[in-house]
Amino acid sequence: MTLEQSFAANLRQRCPKSGGDQILSVLDIISAASFDNSYFKNLIENKGLLNSDQVLFSSNEKSRELVKKYAEDQGEFFEQFAESMIKMGNISPLTGSSGEIRKNCRKINS
Numbered sequence: 683m684t685l686e687q688s689f690a691a692n693l694r695q696r697c698p699k700s701g702g703d704q705i706l707s708v709l710d711i712i713s714a715a716s717f718d719n720s721y722f723k724n725l726i727e728n729k730g731l732l733n734s735d736q737v738l739f740s741s742n743e744k745s746r747e748l749v750k751k752y753a754e755d756q757g758e759f760f761e762q763f764a765e766s767m768i769k770m771g772n773i774s775p776l777t778g779s780s781g782e783i784r785k786n787c788r789k790i791n792s
Contacts, residue, residue, distance in 0.1 A: 721735075
């Protein structure tokens with residue numbers, strides 16, 4: 683991931699090489715207190731705070747096109763977000779003896 687230079691410099695000033703675990707940074711530097719599509723605009727400008735987020739724009743063409751679409755069309759982002767929330771709300775997690783809380787999310791508990 684390649685961060686935009688001034689954004690990277692700002693993060694370096696805020697984050698010490700060790701410690702500083704209580705220092706917080708917003709994920710959306712444009713409109714931290716609003717729910718909008720600025721997060722996707724940040725990714726296009728290489729200003730994604732987390733590497734796992736920035737790869738949405740840099741890793742492959744399919745995810746890059748989604749980032750561009752949501753950055754350009756806030757209404758489309760809102761519509762897709764609402765649909766995704768409904769789908770997630772309909773997930774029936776396993777509970778009680780039918781499910782488990784994994785100690786390591788990559789493998790079933792032994």
